[in-house]
Amino acid sequence: MSAVRCVDLCKTYRQGDQDIKALDHVSIDIAKGQFVCLSAPSGGGKTTLLNAIGGLDIPDSGEVYIAGERIDNLNKGELADIRLKQIGFVFQAYNLIPVLSARENVEFVMQVQGVPSAERIKKSTAILKEVGLEGLEDRRPAEMSGGQQQRVAVARAVASRPALVLADEPTANLDSKTADELMALFTELNEHHNTTFVIATHDQRVMTYAGRLIRMLDGRIVDDINQRAA
Amino acid sequence: MNIVFRLAWRNLWRHPRRTWLTTGAMVFSNILLVFMISLQFGMYGLMIDNALQVFTGHVQVQASGYNEDKKMRQTVPDIIPLANSIRTTLNSETVAARGWAFALASSEDRSFGIGIYGVEPEFEAQVSNIPGLVSDGRYLETDNAAEIVVGSVLARNLHVKVGDELTLLGSGLDGSFAAAVVNIVGIFDSGVNDIDRNIAEIPLRLFQETFFMEGGGHQIVVVGDGLEAVPAIRSTVQSMLPDDSDLVVLDWDEIQPGLKQAIQADMSSSFFMYLVLVILVSFSVLNTQLMSVLERTREFGIVMALGLRPGRLGRLVLLETAMMGLIGAILGAAAGGLLTSWFTSHGLAFPGMDEMAARFNLPARMYPEVNVLTLSAGPAVVFVFTMLAAIYPALRLRWQNPVDAMRVA
Numbered sequence: 284m285s286a287v288r289c290v291d292l293c294k295t296y297r298q299g300d301q302d303i304k305a306l307d308h309v310s311i312d313i314a315k316g317q318f319v320c321l322s323a324p325s326g327g328g329k330t331t332l333l334n335a336i337g338g339l340d341i342p343d344s345g346e347v348y349i350a351g352e353r354i355d356n357l358n359k360g361e362l363a364d365i366r367l368k369q370i371g372f373v374f375q376a377y378n379l380i381p382v383l384s385a386r387e388n389v390e391f392v393m394q395v396q397g398v399p400s401a402e403r404i405k406k407s408t409a410i411l412k413e414v415g416l417e418g419l420e421d422r423r424p425a426e427m428s429g430g431q432q433q434r435v436a437v438a439r440a441v442a443s444r445p446a447l448v449l450a451d452e453p454t455a456n457l458d459s460k461t462a463d464e465l466m467a468l469f470t471e472l473n474e475h476h477n478t479t480f481v482i483a484t485h486d487q488r489v490m491t492y493a494g495r496l497i498r499m500l501d502g503r504i505v506d507d508i509n510q511r512a513a
Numbered sequence: 514m515n516i517v518f519r520l521a522w523r524n525l526w527r528h529p530r531r532t533w534l535t536t537g538a539m540v541f542s543n544i545l546l547v548f549m550i551s552l553q554f555g556m557y558g559l560m561i562d563n564a565l566q567v568f569t570g571h572v573q574v575q576a577s578g579y580n581e582d583k584k585m586r587q588t589v590p591d592i593i594p595l596a597n598s599i600r601t602t603l604n605s606e607t608v609a610a611r612g613w614a615f616a617l618a619s620s621e622d623r624s625f626g627i628g629i630y631g632v633e634p635e636f637e638a639q640v641s642n643i644p645g646l647v648s649d650g651r652y653l654e655t656d657n658a659a660e661i662v663v664g665s666v667l668a669r670n671l672h673v674k675v676g677d678e679l680t681l682l683g684s685g686l687d688g689s690f691a692a693a694v695v696n697i698v699g700i701f702d703s704g705v706n707d708i709d710r711n712i713a714e715i716p717l718r719l720f721q722e723t724f725f726m727e728g729g730g731h732q733i734v735v736v737g738d739g740l741e742a743v744p745a746i747r748s749t750v751q752s753m754l755p756d757d758s759d760l761v762v763l764d765w766d767e768i769q770p771g772l773k774q775a776i777q778a779d780m781s782s783s784f785f786m787y788l789v790l791v792i793l794v795s796f797s798v799l800n801t802q803l804m805s806v807l808e809r810t811r812e813f814g815i816v817m818a819l820g821l822r823p824g825r826l827g828r829l830v831l832l833e834t835a836m837m838g839l840i841g842a843i844l845g846a847a848a849g850g851l852l853t854s855w856f857t858s859h860g861l862a863f864p865g866m867d868e869m870a871a872r873f874n875l876p877a878r879m880y881p882e883v884n885v886l887t888l889s890a891g892p893a894v895v896f897v898f899t900m901l902a903a904i905y906p907a908l909r910l911r912w913q914n915p916v917d918a919m920r921v922a
Contacts, residue, residue, distance in 0.1 A: 339818055340916045359911075360822045367820025378815040378919070382523035387516065392819050394516040439819075 284351045286447055286479040287313040287336050292345035294331050294502075305331035306342060307502035313495075315446070316477040318470070320484055320493035328502040329483040330451055336481060337370055337449045338362035350446060367396060371440030371478075375452035377432040379424040385411060385435045386420040389442050396443055410438045414468060430461035437465065441472055448472075450482040454489055466492045517825070521832040524805070535801040536841045539895055542794045543845020544852060546787060546891025551853045551881035552861070553783060557776050558882055561740065564772050565765050566642045567703065568630075570607075570734035571743045572750060573768055574599070577761045579731060580768055585614060585686055585724070589760055592730030593717065596633070599733060599750055607736040609636035612720045612729070616683035616691070618663075618713065620671040627667060629681065629713050631720020631730065640734045643701055643714065650675035650699035657718035662699040664709035673697055681715075685725035693723040740765075787891070791898045799902040802834055806906040813910060814918025827907035834903035841899070842892035850888050853881045 294306040305328045313319055321329040334340035335347055338354050339362075347355040354365055366372070371392075379388045389407040398406070411420055414434040424432050433453060440448050450469070454462035470492055472478050482489060490496050491510075498506035525532050565571060573580075574595070576587035589595065589610075596610040612631035617624055634653035638644035643662075644652040653660050661679055663671075673679065677697050685691040695715060703709055721728060737746045743764050751762045766773050806813070813826055860878025881887075 334916050337818070339919075340914070360824065363817060363820050363822045365820075366818065370820075372818050374815070374818075374919070378811075378818075380520070380812060380816065382520065382527060383516075387519070391516060391816075395819070395821055395825075 284315070285312050285348065286315040286317065286350060287311070287481065288346075288348040289332070289336065290346040290348075292332070292335055292342045292347065294328075294335065294340070294342045304328075304502040306335065306345075309345070309499075309502070309504055311497065311504065311507070313479060313481060315479055316473070318473045318480045318482075318492065318494040320482050320490045320496050321499060322485055322490055322496060323483075323499035324485060327499045329499055331502070332499070333449050333451050333481065333483045336447075337372060338365050367392065369446050371443070371445040371448040373433070373436050373440045373448065373450035373453045375455045377424070377429070377436045377456075379432055379435055379439070381424050384421045384423055385416060385427065385431075385438075388424070388435055389438045392439060393443050398443070406442055407438070410442045411435075414438045415464070429456050430458070430464075433457055433461070433465060434468075437468060441476075441478065444476060445478070447479045447481070450480065450484075452484055452486075453482065454484065454486050459488070462486070462488065517829055517832065521829055521836060524809070524829075525833050525836055528805075531801060531804075532837060535797055536837055536844070538794050538797045539838065539841025539899065540845040540848065542790050543841060543892045543895055544849040545790065546895070547846060547849025547888055548853050548856075548881065549783070549787070550891055551849075551857070551883050551887040552879065553780070554884070554887055555857075555880050555882040557779075558740075559879065560776065561765070561772060564769065566640075566736070567705070567708065568641055568643075568734070569765055569768050570640045570736045571740065571765050572735040572737070572746050573763050574733040574735075574750060574754070574760055575731065575763060577759050580761075580763055583613065583731070585684065588686065588726065588729035588731060589733060590727075590729045592728065592733060593633070596636075596733045599735065599753060600636075602753060603735070603746065603749060605735075605737075606636060607639040609633050609640045609734050610717055610730045611637075611732050611734060612717060612724065612726055613731045614683055614691075614720070614724050616681045618667070618671065619680045619682070620673045620677065622672045623670065625667065625670055627663075627711050627713055629683075629715060629720065631717040631724075631726075632714050633717050637714070640736045643703065643708075643712075646701040646703050647699040648702040650697070652699050652701075653714060653716050654698075656716050657722070658716060659693065659695045659719060660698045661695040661713050661715045662701055663697060663713040664711065665700050665702040666706060666710035667713065668697070668700045670710065675700060679713075681723065683724065685723075686727065686729070687725050689725060691724045693719065695719070787894075791895055794895055795898040795902040798834065798837070798899045799905065801837075802830060802903050802906040803909075805833070806830060806909060810913070810918045810921040813913060814915045814921070817913070817915040818919065823911045823913065826910045830907040830910065831900065831903050834899060838896045838899040842896045845895070846888050846892045849891070850883060853883050853887070856881050857883050 289309055289311050292306045292309040296303045296305055323329040335342050342355055346353055349369055386407050390403045393403045414437055416434055466489055469480055473480050494510055496508045496510055497504055574589060576589055579587040592610040596608055600608045610633055614629050616629050618627045652662060675697050679695055681693045683691045735746055737743060747762050747764050754760050857880055860880050862878045
């Protein structure tokens with residue numbers, strides 16, 4: 284069964300007098316455990332595709348399936364449940380909750396899921412250690428560097444062991460060393476936990492980590508390369 | 514602590530000044546409401562006491578139908594023994610029998626139609642403040658002496674003073690001609706023009722002889738230890754009356770329904786003012802919460818993206834408002850309670866009040882009445898309106914799309 288399947292997705296935005304085709308009949312099939320990069324120049328449609336896969340945005344037409352379940356016809360509450368249970372998000376701008384500490388940010392999703400306190404603490408401690416933030420658990424986002432915040436965001440995305448992690452330009456605000464460390468972490472999580480990763484990026488170095496590289500232009504898939512095979 | 518609680522609490526203190534300003538508005542309005550409602554209740558108590566202590570008392574025994582249409586022949590038979598019996602049963606001196614008749618009062622110069630109370634001089638002072646309001650001369654002393662006390666305006670109109678004689682002419686119980694000559698022993702000044710112009714009092718036995726009452730009268734007045742004692746007194750007195758008796762026991766509200774209506778009218782107008790105050794506070798809360806929601810649009814987008822349902826986010830906003838409302842309610846009720854309690858023990862006076870109060874035989878200070886109702890009613894209403902004000906900001910989140918929300922800078 285596919286982790287993600289998109290069938291003939293279309294999405295058009297209106298900008299002034301112009302209609303912009305963000306997704307133009309896009310179909311993809313991503314197997315479980317794949318490490319996929321979506322690459323496109325700005326406005327190429329990668330973030331729109333990522334949002335459609337994550338149920339954050341509804342396509343104008345086409346179908347989206349997550350782990351075999353069609354999600355493009357679900358309501359807001361049902362989409363929220365899908366995201367809560369099956370998808371982890373890493374955003375370009377970290378997007379941590381400023382009033383919560385690193386540990387509380389990591390625990391947030393688990394708490395909403397109803398994971399018992401002891402298990403939450405155990406998992407958050409382990410994942411924060413794994414992303415190299417041991418000792419910084421009680422710091423709030425404002426007290427951490429960009430790299431550290433992005434690690435917390437990654438820890439939050441994977442702490443509840445989602446089947447799918449969607450990352451939108453996760454290295455855009457990081458220096459090269461931190462970006463490499465983050466990608467190494469993604470690779471490790473992908474290999475050890477068989478987590479499916481779909482990363483939207485235009486960072487060439489990030490693309491080298493991906494097993495599959497999908498290139499987009501003007502809302503269409505123009506290239507789909509299996510880099511492992513290559 | 515639940516993460517939603519923690520999130521709500523911390524969100525509340527992101528902008529402490531704004532939170533305190535909004536909470537301060539609630540605290541201020543709650544203090545004001547607690548104080549004003551307590552003062553109103555205290556004043557109502559005083560109004561009732563003041564109105565009832567002139568003639569009405571708390572409970573009266575009358576002939577059935579007398580209260581609606583005061584006819585001379587609707588009497589309480591053997592009224593003095595019955596009043597004595599009630600005194601004994603209640604073990605209280607605050608019971609007095611009265612008769613009531615119309616008469617023409619004539620001095621040497623002038624005549625006026627007046628109302629005459631026949632009273633028990635020994636007990637009248639226990640149920641009425643008229644004996645205490647005699648400003649010239651003295652009150653009645655002897656049961657059947659040919660004495661009278663008259664209101665100050667009546668005395669002026671009749672051109673009489675203490676020591677002068679008055680002739681009373683009226684109609685007796687049997688319809689015969691009733692007449693008496695009485696000496697003015699006192700002039701009272703109640704401050705109420707109608708009473709001072711139209712009322713005179715003579716001893717009950719003289720009244721019974723003059724108007725051929727055959728031992729009867731028209732009302733037995735009972736005063737208890739406050740309004741809360743009224744139902745018990747009424748029930749006790751009722752049980753003393755024979756089953757086939759034509760007598761009824763009425764409480765103050767039945768005797769003077771206008772009093773309660775006046776209080777209700779005053780409460781309605783006050784509550785309208787309070788409502789305006791509460792609505793103003795609610796708009797302040799609405800402004801705060803709307804600003805708070807708008808400035809966190811991006812953050813709400815994030816938590817929606819993480820899987821929090823919009824409904825739960827709405828509850829988060831309501832929870833934040835509830836926390837703020839509770840702080841306002843608790844601090845407001847506590848501060849309002851302390852302030853009001855101080856005035857309850859020390860009283861509240863303003864310049865010129867002494868003279869006015871003395872004139873009406875009232876205490877020189879007003880005392881607010883603090884109880885659970887006066888402490889909680891205002892803060893509870895403010896809390897409810899606060900929560901209502903948060904509904905729109907909370908509902909707004911339901912329409913929010915995570916992607917659009919996260920695009921907000």
